[in-house]
Amino acid sequence: MAEALLSGFINVVVKRLISPEFINLVVGKKLDRKLVDRLRTAILAAEALVADAEQKQFGNDRVRKWLHSLRDALYTADDLLDRLFIKAAIRNKARIRRPHFLDLSARKMVTKIEDVVERIVDLERCKDTLGLREIPTGSSSWRPPSTSLVKGNVFGRDGDQQALIKMLNDNNDHNLSVISIVGMGGVGKTTLAQCLYNNMDLMDGVDLKAWICVFENFDVVETTKNVIRGISSGVCSLESFDLLQQDLKEKLSEKKFFIVLDDVWSEDADKWNSFIVPFQHGRKGSTILLTSREENVGPTVQNYSTYSLKVLSNDYCWSIFADNASFPESNGSSELEGIGRKIVERCDGLPLAAETLGRLLRSEHRVKEWNNILFSDIWEFPAANCKIVPALLISYYHLPAHLKHCFVYCSLFPKDHKLDKDELILLWMAENLLRPPKKGETLEEVGCECFDHLASRLFFKRVQYGDKYFVMHDLMHDLATFLAGDLYYRFSELGEKEEMSILTHHLSYDHSIPKKTCSSSKIESLRTLLYINHRAGFLKAHTMLPCDMLSKNKYLRVLSFGRLDIFPDPIDKLIQLRYLDLSWSNIEVLPQSLCNLCNLQTLKLEGCSKLTMLPNGMYNLVNLRHLDIRGTRLKEMPKGMGKLKQLHTLSYYIVGKSEDNGMEELGGLLNLHGILGIQKLENVVDGNEARSARIIDKKHIDELLLEWSAGDDMVSDAQNQRDILQNLQPHTDLKVLRIKGYKVKTFPDWIGHSSYNNITSVSLESCKNCCVLPSLGQLPSLKSLSIKRFGELKSIGKEFYKNEGHQHSLPITPFPSLEHLEFRNMPCWEEWHLPESKAFPWFKSLRINGCAMLQGDMVNPVLMRIVFSSSNVSKVRKLEIEDLETSDKEMRLDGEQLFTQIFANA
Template sequence: MGKKFLFVLDDVWNENYITWDVLRCPFKFGMHGSRIIVTTRNEGVASMMGTLPTHHLLLMSEEDCLLIFSKHAFKNADVSANPTLEVIGKQIVKKCKGLPLAAKSLGGLLCSTLNIDEWEKILESDIWELPDKESTILPALWLSYYYLPQHLKRCFAYCSIFPKGYVFERSELVLLWLAEDLLQSKNKKIVEEVGEEYFDNLISRSFFQHSSTGFNCFTMHDLISDLAKFVSGEFCLRLEEDDNSFNILTKTRHLSYMRNCCNGFEKFEALQEARYLRSFLPLQRVQLWSERFQMLDKVLHDLLPTLRCLRVLNLSRYDIRQLPNSISNLKHLRYLNLSWTSIEKLPDTMCTLYSLQTLLLSHCEALAHLPTNLGRLTNLRHLDIGDIGGTNLEKMPPQIGKLKDLQMLSDFVLDKPNARNDILELKELKHLHGTLRISGLQNIVYAVDALEANMREKKSLTHLILEFGGYTEDSQKDREVLNNLQPHSNLKELTIDSYRGTRFPGWLGDHSSSNLVHLDIAKCTNCCFLPPLGHLPSLRELHIDELNGVVSIGPEFYGNDAIIKPFKSLQILEFKNMRRWQEWSYVGDNKEGGAFPSLSRLHLEDCPKLMGILPLDYFPMLQSLTVLNANIESLTMSQGSICPKMSSLKMYDCWNFVCFPDGGLHAPNLTAIDIDGYTNLRSLPEHMDTLLRSLESISIGLCPELESFPEGGLPPELKSLNIRSCKNSLQTECNGDYKNSPLSKS
């Protein structure tokens, strides 16, 4: 109401005027001068929605199109070194007619070859003159597909199962390709690595593109999606949100649909004709944390078991409590996804699905046991039974070590009566990749049994989580157990949780851990000293939480080596819940960055006994400093020094904090200061107007002794000033002119 707005609707295809009119109604009450911009590739949509003449975007200039083409075609070579190819490339770009996707896809196609004959073949291809029935597909995209190797053509065609705009993950698609037997093993690579290679190849040729929704998320351009649907023909069928029924054909092999639009049995009845269906794949565009959907018993118990050729069955996020015993009819099943379901028990008959390669059971909170005969599924390669905090399983099934091809096992649980046998089973799982969580380590009776896990030989693990848990009276046993679980030197991430030993093993901090990038140590309450983590040259993130036995952190933390510069790669350092920690000693020459030359974020939380000063000179690259509930008395800087990168400073409940650095805090890029709960603080940093010229926000609370701003007044860029519960009400002594400052307008 009365607000001025700019609203952009990008890539609209809906031609329903009534729907548009409903959406538009609230915007009629905005301030005059507001605008709605609609982009579309459909002239009918533009006519229906527009109140002004349609603005037709010009095609990209030939010069800019050539830049895009060259970026992708010559990324590993010098353009000027190939004058003939440069000439041919210009001619190819002319045929792209100013469409950037066309230039990008052909550049990706040709980047793998610098052979003149191959380039000329593309230029002179008959595909540039498509017959009328194929005119909806851009010739350049046709060419990109036509010259794909046959194995990539099959993998790309399968992707027509995804609706337009659907976001998928690399690992998700590779497992589906694996189940459909689309991956060809070669050399010594495992098939999953081959699948990732295929995926990267399709990215480089612009068939996939990164999605803004996540680092490892991808999507297909609408025109690429049209191409996939065309080349897959009648073999792939996807039911969109506005479809009323399945048009199932006997040729249909792969089916996808949106979960929220298929609730009744009548939508699935036609599946009875699809006797050779291989993929049953419900999808969801936006996945809420714990959202569940209903599946009719008639579909689950009567229909699905009759689809005997199924290879992919996804039942994730359905409110399913048990599977029918007739699931054993699906002898060809290779991929079964039951994650985020209410499943309580898996039927024993499932253990006759001998072709099963992937079983996904993550976030199945009601599942406490796996089938006793799971070890019979000798082709199983991926078993995900985890959650963010671990699994709810109470124990592992016997003879799980028979799954010798297992590549991914999210969690391994050691229960008390069978811990020794379980650890022997873990020894047999030699090919594990990715992340493994081992919980219940306190249940190991004899520390020597931990050697049987053979962790040093599991060279493909990248993330290892070791959880002890529970109370133990034998801290020496825990120490020996952890020592015997030394991982392979390839490990990138390590978490140690609830360890009850008094010291950490020697391998944590020596050359065998040199590739560690991320380390979490939590709830190790008996440890009095930290290991020499400064020796880890690759360590970028270090999180230490609830080590209540640590009173002092000194030279042992950095490593007693005058040659090795400690923590040379560390960027993030967090200490939390260190209830007895009193002293932090710094080492090294502060002129060279001390022990933390690369640290960008320092977080101290709930360390109530930590006393002394925090010397900023030891953190020359610091961008963010957060201190919550610590006894820090002051921040210090040597005269003339500067914090060039610092942008955020937050300090709460530092009751004994007295002062900022003498002479002021020189941080030219600091934009926000937030301080709260300073009993003894009397003044803010000196010379804020000159040393903190980028400061935009100041928030001050519960500082009863604070009386005034420093001489010189407020920084010139200040936009927000919040003062609360400061009983001596600050008096500003501002000599500067703030009439034109951002603060004067707020």
């Protein structure tokens, strides 16, 4: 059952008040128990009203302000309690014993908490004036039931209808098929289902059909009754579930049926498995058609398919708008059309919004009124509220409370901003918006689950060119902004035209914040000061913050800047800070005081190209989980990095020459995930020291870079360096391996072993003394291989495809998955031999560059063998070869040239 937005936050505060850690460190020492109990009682009394208030805030500004005031009071309480707990923990760790009555700051805190209690009590007393009462959470729905009748004209869905009809016809050989139409609220799922339900040709041969409105509460017994009523002219007198299922089975047996379940929400597999049993006795071609806002709903059956319904184009939305606005029949003019088309753009492809706003303007002929619709918020119009708001609200309303907070938090970003999934999860973590992890679960995994849940419910849509970037639909963004209220403020969009509210706790900005905006005493309770870089791919702009901004806002949890030149001095006082982003700054030195931020989870220093060292006290950041140092110029790691047991992300580790920043420190970091680079491996003494890094025990590393710095080509102790690489062997779940600067003639046997069946990419670079390539041909998943700057390599032979010393249970085709192959800057390479069996069956592209000794006469037959070994010659996309010995000029073959030459020589 869904919780009200504030319920989740109330739970956080109440759990803190009753937690053993808080009681042991704070209650009786910093806070009187009676005050703690008064605060808890006041919060719980107010909580009883929030479900009712959350529903009534739409159209009732006084209730909305009441909710915002209560949220502000809870924020204040949580900030004060968090700060008290952290200070008590710091003093306890330092074994400082100081009587609390002599602690002036603690006495001030007590006074502030007493004020919060009075505020919450006063707010609870307002319930009668505002008409608020205690109601069960999730007890109502904003949406009226749908029917099977098509209302009005349908625009832009012919292609969707044809695609679904094809899916239905393709399933005619199955006794039961389930098709789910998935899309966000207001996109037209029900309308499309109505069109199919009333399609005479499609229904030809159907014996029974029924239209059932399921809504959010999927009750198996009641839904079964409704199906029986639907196929029996409204008659169903049975109550027993067994009798209901027997009756439904009898009615459906040997019949072809078409059942629509509209507006389905439940993901409960047990309920679905129980419900679906009678439907499996129908005749071939029988179908259950679902409409849902969630991608993971419906029964688990063999013939289950999903159809994702996309938003409409602006042209189709204009047709809907014009049809409902009676344009141009009764109110046509070029001026109104121009405004109307801009209104349609605001609908962002949602037909429900276009229909509702068009109908709102149907009898309105004044330009002023059309402009009011264009420039005002959709929440302000009662006629729009009755359809658009509920359509979006239902999705939000049925989220768990912590997901509601995660969704509303996204209002800090401007419209059309590309949300970085990984970045957003780190921010949610810092703001304590996630549910508590279960045993064995990480915060990051919880954050990923939360994001995926919101994406599956279509709050986010994936950007086409990437896996980690998402955007919010404009009207969903409007909803988040409305629900955020005064507690969230986007300076980048609002600028100076609006005053920030005293209730503001989260602020995002772009280039600078004018002193006028932040000079008042209002801005003292910020939790978030988040820099938004609008220009993706460009460097951040310089940040200009009022000089007292940080000193006044001591409760900050998230702080990010644009491009800084000087490190902000008072930052070490921000003991509640969890997230600090200094990326792309010109900072040369980080002060030791940074290491006082004992609660810091994320430190981002990407692109700080002038930064050459980290402070020596980094080991004090015991809660640090993510350290991004890409693009810095660090010379070595600070001492004691192995104490950072929580570290989840470390861009790279630079091996030092002393014991306290050597490989043993890396060995303590067993929670590392994702990408890990290890640089300056020349500082490793021997194989035993390499083994102390425990690379093979780091089960969550996906990508590993092992790098020796450039130096002399000859190695005095080649066996020693080979032993070092041997003892840096990673676990077999690795996906990407890169080795750079290795200076020994041969590689250890683990490189290329078929047990590494998840490796998709290998890069070997600047291995100048190597004369034999490792046996990479038996890596079953390898798709991309790059060999660069091998100065001594003369021949590639059968050892490249298979190591005869490896005991394979079943030999496989060499390079069975390889698509992209690259050789560059190999000045001594003369010969390239292929194995007797076929190789490279999935080959797509080859690049050879800077290999002047390679015989051109040898290359052509090799190319022909590779291309004709491909499972599908048409997949070969690119062949680029240059600087061969027999070529007087660069030779490039691409597209048709490739096929023309190869087939000519065939």
